[in-house]
Amino acid sequence: MSLKPMLAVESLSAWYGAARILYDLNFHVARGEVVALMGRNGAGKSTTLKAIMGLIAQRQGSVHFNGEDVSRLKPFEIARRGLGFTPEDRRIFVDLTVMENLDIGRQPPRTFPDGAAAPSWTPEKLFTLFPNLAEMPNRLGGRMSGGEQQMLTVARTLMGNPLLVLLDEPSEGVAPLIVEQMANTIVELKKEGLSILLSEQNIHFARLVSDRVYVLEKGQIHWHGTMAQLDTNQDVQRAYLTV
Amino acid sequence: MTLSAFLFQALNGLASASGLFFIAVGLSLIFGVTRIINIAHGSLYMLGTYIAYSFATRIGGGLGFWGGIVATALIVCVLGALIEILLLRRIYRAPELFQLLATFALVLVINDATLWLWGSEDLLGPRAPGLRGAVEIFGRQLPSYDLFLIVIGPAVLLVLHFALAKTRFGRLVRAATQDREMVGALGVNQAILFTSVFALGAALAGLGGALQVAREPATLATDLIAIGDAFVVVVVGGMGSITGAYLAAVIIAEVKALCIAIGVVDFGFITVNFSKLTLVAEFLVMAGVLIARPYGLLGRPQGAVRSVAEAEDPIRPAAPGLKALAVAVLALLMGLPLLAQASPYLLVLGIDVLIAVIFATSLHFIMGPGGMHSFGHAAYFGLGAYGAALMVKWLAVPMGLGLVAAPLIALAGALLFGWFAVRLSGVYLAMLTLAFAQIVWAAMFQWEGFTGGSNGVIGVWPPPPFNSAAVYYLLTLAIAVIAVLLLRRFLFAPFGYAMRAGRDSPLRAEAIGIDVKRVHWLAFAIAGGICGIAGGLFAFAKGSISPETIHVGRSIDGLVMVLLGGIQTLTGPIVGASVFATLQDTVMRQTEYWRALLGLIILLLVLAFPQGIVGAVAQIFGRRRSP
Numbered sequence: 111m112s113l114k115p116m117l118a119v120e121s122l123s124a125w126y127g128a129a130r131i132l133y134d135l136n137f138h139v140a141r142g143e144v145v146a147l148m149g150r151n152g153a154g155k156s157t158t159l160k161a162i163m164g165l166i167a168q169r170q171g172s173v174h175f176n177g178e179d180v181s182r183l184k185p186f187e188i189a190r191r192g193l194g195f196t197p198e199d200r201r202i203f204v205d206l207t208v209m210e211n212l213d214i215g216r217q218p219p220r221t222f223p224d225g226a227a228a229p230s231w232t233p234e235k236l237f238t239l240f241p242n243l244a245e246m247p248n249r250l251g252g253r254m255s256g257g258e259q260q261m262l263t264v265a266r267t268l269m270g271n272p273l274l275v276l277l278d279e280p281s282e283g284v285a286p287l288i289v290e291q292m293a294n295t296i297v298e299l300k301k302e303g304l305s306i307l308l309s310e311q312n313i314h315f316a317r318l319v320s321d322r323v324y325v326l327e328k329g330q331i332h333w334h335g336t337m338a339q340l341d342t343n344q345d346v347q348r349a350y351l352t353v
Numbered sequence: 354m355t356l357s358a359f360l361f362q363a364l365n366g367l368a369s370a371s372g373l374f375f376i377a378v379g380l381s382l383i384f385g386v387t388r389i390i391n392i393a394h395g396s397l398y399m400l401g402t403y404i405a406y407s408f409a410t411r412i413g414g415g416l417g418f419w420g421g422i423v424a425t426a427l428i429v430c431v432l433g434a435l436i437e438i439l440l441l442r443r444i445y446r447a448p449e450l451f452q453l454l455a456t457f458a459l460v461l462v463i464n465d466a467t468l469w470l471w472g473s474e475d476l477l478g479p480r481a482p483g484l485r486g487a488v489e490i491f492g493r494q495l496p497s498y499d500l501f502l503i504v505i506g507p508a509v510l511l512v513l514h515f516a517l518a519k520t521r522f523g524r525l526v527r528a529a530t531q532d533r534e535m536v537g538a539l540g541v542n543q544a545i546l547f548t549s550v551f552a553l554g555a556a557l558a559g560l561g562g563a564l565q566v567a568r569e570p571a572t573l574a575t576d577l578i579a580i581g582d583a584f585v586v587v588v589v590g591g592m593g594s595i596t597g598a599y600l601a602a603v604i605i606a607e608v609k610a611l612c613i614a615i616g617v618v619d620f621g622f623i624t625v626n627f628s629k630l631t632l633v634a635e636f637l638v639m640a641g642v643l644i645a646r647p648y649g650l651l652g653r654p655q656g657a658v659r660s661v662a663e664a665e666d667p668i669r670p671a672a673p674g675l676k677a678l679a680v681a682v683l684a685l686l687m688g689l690p691l692l693a694q695a696s697p698y699l700l701v702l703g704i705d706v707l708i709a710v711i712f713a714t715s716l717h718f719i720m721g722p723g724g725m726h727s728f729g730h731a732a733y734f735g736l737g738a739y740g741a742a743l744m745v746k747w748l749a750v751p752m753g754l755g756l757v758a759a760p761l762i763a764l765a766g767a768l769l770f771g772w773f774a775v776r777l778s779g780v781y782l783a784m785l786t787l788a789f790a791q792i793v794w795a796a797m798f799q800w801e802g803f804t805g806g807s808n809g810v811i812g813v814w815p816p817p818p819f820n821s822a823a824v825y826y827l828l829t830l831a832i833a834v835i836a837v838l839l840l841r842r843f844l845f846a847p848f849g850y851a852m853r854a855g856r857d858s859p860l861r862a863e864a865i866g867i868d869v870k871r872v873h874w875l876a877f878a879i880a881g882g883i884c885g886i887a888g889g890l891f892a893f894a895k896g897s898i899s900p901e902t903i904h905v906g907r908s909i910d911g912l913v914m915v916l917l918g919g920i921q922t923l924t925g926p927i928v929g930a931s932v933f934a935t936l937q938d939t940v941m942r943q944t945e946y947w948r949a950l951l952g953l954i955i956l957l958l959v960l961a962f963p964q965g966i967v968g969a970v971a972q973i974f975g976r977r978r979s980p
Contacts, residue, residue: 163538189540201535203528213521214528215539270540 375561401562433555591652737888767881
């Protein structure tokens with residue numbers, strides 16, 4: 111673990127209208143680490159990711175990414191600093207083909223602060239990571255299955271050559287085979303040197319990929335530790351994760 | 354009517370279609386990406402004709418004409434970029450109604466700027482150098498320039514189509530049309546994208562206007578006529594589809610050309626002059642398309658464009674203090690005739706204000722609690738006013754009967770138009786209502802034999818004792834009070850709750866058994882009927898009615914009144930109407946450039962007081978909502 115975390119969130123709060131959703135969250139993601147935000151539906155996981163990305167108008171607190179305060183930046187500026195975002199509802203451009211969707215995400219290559227080159231992606235390289243997509247470069251986004259869209263949304267984010275990816279519920283609503291593939295992909299990305307912050311309800315999926323876990327309930331962090339610690343802590347699992 | 358004459362008119366139609374296409378396609382592209390309906394798009398088109406005229410006459414020759422057309426497109430392009438950067442960028446997060454109003458304010462400002470720069474005379478440009486001749490087609494002379502126009506429309510369509518399909522800019526435009534927030538989250542600077550799309554749309558409008566310079570004179574009326582036509586084209590073709598825009602432009606232009614070609618036809622029992630029915634024909638085409646395909650010929654269903662603004666607080670019955678204040682104001686108003694001994698003008702102003710109050714509260718009824726942003730409320734004012742005036746003129750009915758007929762006629766019109774309007778929402782509804790209002794206006798304007806055309810109907814004076822300003826004022830006051838109380842009663846009845854439920858969540862409202870479309874349709878009709886009363890009172894107050902008084906400007910006046918007062922409360926439209934009507938009768942009469950003044954007031958309002966007067970006062974008195 112390097113000294114300065116890739117992503118450091120301090121007392122992050124967020125509101126929808128008058129309703130407060132997040133309460134002073136503090137957490138960090140180190141370089142090369144896969145961290146899971148876990149909790150039930152409505153715990154505030156997606157809101158946390160959106161707030162980091164600048165997609166929630168009413169928010170407080172600080173978000174440091176790669177040593178820089180990004181909490182006052184616009185979403186496109188945050189993306190351009192190497193923070194990738196894949197939303198839970200995928201938000202594929204349905205009127206655009208697979209190749210066109212990838213092109214929208216395209217950004218120049220990047221380096222880490224220590225000068226090392228960050229993984230850089232081309233459609234060809236992504237097609238080896240997601241062989242299904244390679245078979246349909248000209249298919250319209252709206253004509254793809256949920257699993258294919260899920261892969262496309264991750265691939266589209268990777269086209270921006272991010273240093274860290276916010277991955278919102280990658281296992282939700284897709285077939286078991288795809289879930290497994292998605293887990294392999296995350297492990298693959300970690301090997302490439304990417305950091306990942308994912309939101310997840312499914313402990314079986316989280317177990318396959320995560321190093322550490324923060325458990326959310328009603329917009330507050332109630333527990334944090336390593337994945338191995340969570341695995342043996344039945345109390346936390348029962349209190350915050352089982353349905 | 355021979356076949357060759359028919360085909361010849363069809364070619365004429367194709368030439369007009371190009372102009373329509375240029376303006377509609379820009380409107381459609383801009384809406385797709387920025388979600389702003391740029392009502393000032395017709396003004397940019399108009400400016401195009403004026404600027405090209407100046408190039409063609411000042412510089413002259415081939416360079417002045419053809420070079421001028423290119424230069425015009427560039428100038429309007431830059432102007433569009435400036436408008437986006439200086440104004441629209443500040444209001445992307447405002448409620449969509451404010452965005453519409455802001456672009457309408459631009460219409461007013463640009464119109465007066467054009468008047469100031471070029472004067473009020475129509476200006477006919479020179480014929481196109483190199484294309485002055487004519488080609489013989491179907492035994493008639495078709496100007497070569499028309500042939501050029503016929504070709505350039507599809508040519509630009511092809512270029513645009515290619516640009517959207519094959520370039521990164523085109524991909525970004527298509528992606529942003531679907532989900533602009535996601536495009537931003539992927540690292541695309543929306544501000545630059547928005548500015549460039551707006552500039553492109555403006556350039557197309559400027560080009561379209563410039564190309565008309567050799568065909569039609571530049572006139573100050575072009576802006577609203579062009580935007581009305583463009584709305585119809587966009588609605589028929591489908592929002593966001595450029596091919597649809599061309600297809601619809603051709604259909605609309607052909608239908609118009611056909612009407613002109615048919616001319617006067619004697620059916621034996623009735624003689625119909627089809628060339629005067631162009632606007633009605635346009636309406637029928639649009640109505641037919643909307644029934645068969647609510648999203649236009651090539652459009653696809655889109656999620657309703659909901660504003661990003663916060664949900665409104667529920668409206669509440671007035672507090673006792675406010676009720677007491679209302680009674681006090683009413684008492685004061687009843688005593689006004691006594692004060693008017695000194696200044697008779699006070700009564701005229703009073704009548705104007707009361708009519709404005711009826712007008713604005715009826716509009717607020719569908720806009721606020723109904724969530725239907727009508728941009729054509731003048732239609733029902735006009736139906737009421739003309740209904741009453743024409744009954745007096747042709748049937749010599751007494752005033753009482755005229756005043757009863759006014760709301761009924763307006764109600765009938767609102768039932769007809771509302772049936773279509775409630776099928777749409779948001780900006781689509783706004784455009785459709787505006788188009789309907791244009792049609793009512795055009796009918797009154799074009800149907801000379803019945804309505805008196807541009808002269809209108811005159812000599813509609815009230816009989817004694819109402820010919821005394823004081824008595825007529827009291828009559829107006831009584832009717833205004835009844836109208837406002839009636840609307841209030843509707844709002845706090847189950848009908849009003851159903852209406853608001855349908856506004857806030859159509860799905861949930863239907864799930865608990867509310868027929869949302871029907872409730873909104875009836876609300877639309879009620880508002881139209883009440884508005885008709887205002888029209889009737891207006892006709893008798895002024896003794897006359899002319900098309901000018903029911904033009905789209907009156908619809909916009911209504912919107913300004915409602916927004917000026919604040920849309921969240923019932924007091925809002927009353928206060929807004931009073932302030933606005935007073936301003937209009939006093940300040941704005943002082944200057945020839947009152948449109949620009951009004952436009953600037955609207956812009957100030959939109960940028961500075963998004964909650965209106967009553968909202969701002971309520972905030973000062975601490976009725977703040979939670980942060």
